[in-house]
Amino acid sequence: MAEFLETVGRFPTVLFTSALLVVAGFWLLVLLGAAEPDGFNTDVDSDALDLGGVPVSVSASLVVALAWFASLTGSLLLARSGMSAAVVHLLGMVLLIASLFVAWRVTRLLVRPLAQLFPDEPAPSRQDFVGLACTIRTGRVDGTFGQAEVIARDGSTAIVQVRQSSNDVLALGSTGLLYAYDDLGEFFWVAPFDAALDPRA
Incomplete structure (x- = not known):
């Protein structure tokens, strides 16, 4: 547990940990009825990142959660590698970019089946x-x-x-x-x- 907490608070995972806390807070507000899950759709164009078909909040949450997991896994492996602190820090920068890229690619695959749950056409009125x-x-x-x-x-x-x-x-x-x-x-x-x-x- 101590190793996990230390890794969560270490660069680059700490960046995704902060973002994950924001995401968790947002979905808590949605559950309480204080926010709408598609409230950001008019402010952000997710199609530009090839993540369209689902509300921006869904795709962004998936990217953050997957990037956090990828960064956490990579940071744990780096910490156990026995390399010098300078090399670990340098590879941490690479891990930051790699985690975002992996999260984006996996999210692209996940949003396609999820898009069927979010039809583009408005409900009849x-x-x-x-x-x-x-x-x-x-x-x-x-x-x-x-x-x-x-x-x-x-x-x-x-x-x-x-x-x-x-x-x-x-x-x-x-x-x-x-x-x-x-x-x-x-x-x-x-x-x-x-x-x-x-x-x-």
């Missing part, structure tokens, strides 16, 4: 239905009641809650236009719509 035509599926629609069937742009269908603020007749089977979404009430505002005007018809 109810706002995607705004501006689409719908078919009324209840006998009436007023300010407190109504349902309609809407076909999403990807071809899937959904039954949504709809309301209208006017006295226009929206009966079963009639066509309406979803023109706004009420987040508080979780329903769409709908107005009568001529199906012939639907560009998808």
